[in-house]
Amino acid sequence: MAAPISPAADLASPLKFAYWVPNVSGGLVISTVEQRTDWGISYNRTLAQTAERLGFEYALTQTRYQASYGASEQHEATSFSLALLLATERLKVISAVHPGMWHPGVLAKFINTADQLSGGRAAVNVVSGWLKDEFTGFGLPWLEHDERYVRTDEFIRALRGIWTRDDYTQHGRYYSIDGVSLRPGPVDVPGRAHPDVFFGGNSSAAQATAGRVADWYFSNGRSLEDYADNVAGVIEASRSGDRSAPAAPRFGINGFVIARDTHDEAVEQLREIVGNAHRPAVEGFQRSVQQAGASTGDRKGMWADSSFEDLVQYNDGFKTGLIGTFDEIADRIIEYKKQGVNLLLTAYLHFQEELTTFGEEIIPRVREREAQLARENGVEFRDDEAAEAAAA
């Protein structure tokens, strides 16, 4: 049965679509199943150009320094994102960055340049990290779970401060910034105060931090029921009076899409991916992610309740249930919109082919349903934005 519409839902605006840049080997699943996804730059340039043509607004490049979960080779996120920005015209490319690895001033400077080179299309996803060996391997401190979010909070405030003010000063537990002005700053884009700050995490500390400082809150794949908890936690924190961003946070969720002509074919494809799971890599990943939500007091958070099968898609993308026919998937996406989702982050087995199908078959179905949902609720749907996104 369809769930009621959350007060957080924005029925007037079209959903935005993003995809994970496959910048690490092995695609987005920890499985030896045959897949045609390639992690090289040539494949990724074509993919990015296809995505912007079909109405995707964002691409997200993950950050990974060393082999993990079967991803034995990785391209660095900020440089790879810049290459994709230079190969496209409208796509906004989000680089994942760890506060423990970057100084916020150095990152702000890098993004200023990337933003200038791309006409205002650079963005960041600030991730607090879970892979302890990457930090200790570099001789960097490994903070306990909730303390990582204290650092992230300071990091994002520093980015925003440097991007929007001159002579910026901030002294905290992790960063000291004294009278800093960076020239040139980011591009002046109407409706954007500075490059978008996304934020990833599921735990209570993550939700609270996102509510205080993020423009966009990204969660891993979640069932519809569980997702309501994430939205509520972030909104509550955003009203605490300590929010550093001018606008309310917006919401993005990860989902792994398996769209096939029949429901049974889609389910069979999922079975094949999971049946060919790279067991030692999934089990190694399962051990590493104990550093995430499972290590907190309330044991809530990313991967805390994930099964072996869930972890085969390492951002819990199967949990979102975007598995079935084009119509079934479009219906399900609308249910997430009704729970407050503003942006759907997608991944696929065969990226180039399946992202194309998603753009050609599923986005138009979502647009029709969004217009109908708005009508039924007496809301004016800004379909000019939808048309623009589709034409883009």
Ligand SMILES: Cc1cc2nc3c(=O)[nH]c(=O)nc-3n(C[C@H](O)[C@H](O)[C@H](O)COP(=O)(O)O)c2cc1C
């Ligand atoms: C959409 C999304 C993208 C993420 N990308 C990365 C990444 O590129 N690199 C990384 O180390 N962690 C990434 N993370 C994980 C975060 O670093 C963090 O460890 C995780 O969200 C911890 O969640 P918790 O607060 O529930 O423990 C991502 C999380 C989300 C939701």
